[in-house]
Amino acid sequence: KNYQVVVEENRRLYNEVQELKGNIRVYCRIRPFLKGQNKKETSIEYTGENGELVVANPLKQGKDTHRFFKFNKVFGPSSTQEEVFLDTQPLIRSLLDGYNVCIFAYGQTGSGKTYTMSGPSINSEEHWGVNYRALNDLFHLTQSSQNTVMYEVGVQMVEIYNEQVRDLLSDDGPIPDASMHCVRSTDDVLELMNIGLMNRAVGATALNEKSSRSHSVLSVHVRGVDVKTDSELRGSLHLVDLAGSERIDRSEVTGDRLKEAQHINKSLSALGDVIFALAHKNPHVPYRNSKLTQVLQNSLGGQAKTLMFVQINPDEDSYAETVSTLKFAERVSGVELGAARSYK
Ligand code: ADP
Incomplete structure (x- = not known):
């Protein structure tokens, strides 16, 4: 097939599915290629506004020499x-x-x-x-409207590691409900987030090592009361830095590392299943299958808006992970382009 025909076909399919979907958006962001690493760069073509992305297989073998994906938007390395x-x-403001x-x-x-x-x-x-920009913006908005609506803002911060939820803003160990902290300014939030980051480091041999294998969730709860009518409105924002999605070779890891990998796999696929069910408006949404989806249960679905950043590493040796990441995103967004996806 000629490229242009395939692209047209993808666009048509995408637009059709887009109309069916609920409030789920996917943005792809390509990390800059970090120079001086003695690595090669994958060839990725994209059009930012259209959200189209074509990844070339570095091995250039088989029928999948290029793969085509489409999201709501692509952010390039610069x-x-x-x-x-x-x-x-705009999403955050809602x-x-x-x-x-x-x-x-x-x-x-x-x-x-x-x-x-x-x-x-x-x-x-x-x-x-x-996350910092969102909170900064939020305080600007709440302060500028304080003559009409009185706002209260509360923050929670948890880490999910091996299916255990840990409150990063209190020392109470595994918990059913994370502590809520009232905040009045961006500085209050920065202070809390510093505490959270320090607590995250406790017990970890190397912070980066462990933080890449746990999910962190920063939750912001807002309650607004209209000063004239006394009517109340509640909204929440969850900012989630997920554990690394890389697949672990089972033959190479054992013990704790294997257990971690299994927990991560389980929770990421549970998240994928939940978002997929929501995007397809399935009557049953399987929230109970992981701690992550349980923690977020009230915030996904219904009056909810979801955005997923799919992050791409441009190194050639990450090609397989890149494609698997993009396929995950494609599946959760409810826009699987199937056969039309790849072209020669
Ligand atoms: P992850 O959280 O997925 O493990 P990081 O956010 O730690 O990845 O990014 C890996 C490295 O790449 C870090 O050194 C980070 O500063 C750098 N990096 C990632 N994205 C960008 C970007 N858009 N611009 C510049 N540097 C980036």
Whole structure:
């Protein structure tokens, strides 16, 4: 088939499915190629606004020499934190209209999940990720409307590791409900997030090692009361940095490492199943299959908006993981393009 025909076919299919879907969006972000690593770069072509992406198989064998994907948007390697936030901001703001908003970062370890959600450093405002920007924006909005609506904002921060939920803002060990902390400014939040990050490091031999194998969830709950009518509106925002999605070779790991890998697999596929069921408006949504989906149960589905950042590592040796990440995203978004996806 000629490329243009396939692309047209994909667009038509995509638009059809898009109309059926609920409030689920997928943004793909390609991490910059980090130079000086003695690696080769995968050939990835994309059109940002259209969300189209073509990945070339470095081995160039078989019939899948190229794979075609389509998402709501693709952010290339030179996109800035600010640009990414601009396209996320309207979604986040809908929490003040009473929506539950969930934002996930999915991808293999090293693909830029933490960069997108938090940024490389808490101290560099220019590089702040989605979570700090979101809270900053939220406080601006709540303060500018304080004559009409009184807002209360509460924050929770948990880590899910080996199917156990740990409160990062209190020392109470495994818990049924995470502690809620009232915040009034971005500085309050920064302080809490610092505490959370420190607690996350406790007990981990190397922070990066462990944080890539646990999910972290920052939850923001807002209650707004209209000063004239006394009517109340509640919304929530969950910002989720997921564990690395890379598959572990079972023959190479044993013991704790194998257990971790199995827990991660289980929870990521449970998340995929839940979002898939929601995107397809299935009557049964399987929330009970993992701690992650249980924690987020009230925030996925119903009056909820979901955004998934699928993070791509551009190194050629990550090609297999890249395709598996993109397929996961394609499946959860409810837009599986099937045969039309790949072309010669
Ligand atoms: P993950 O959370 O998926 O394991 P990280 O966010 O830690 O990945 O990113 C891996 C490395 O790549 C880090 O050094 C990070 O600073 C860098 N990085 C990721 N995304 C970007 C980006 N968009 N621009 C610049 N550097 C990035």
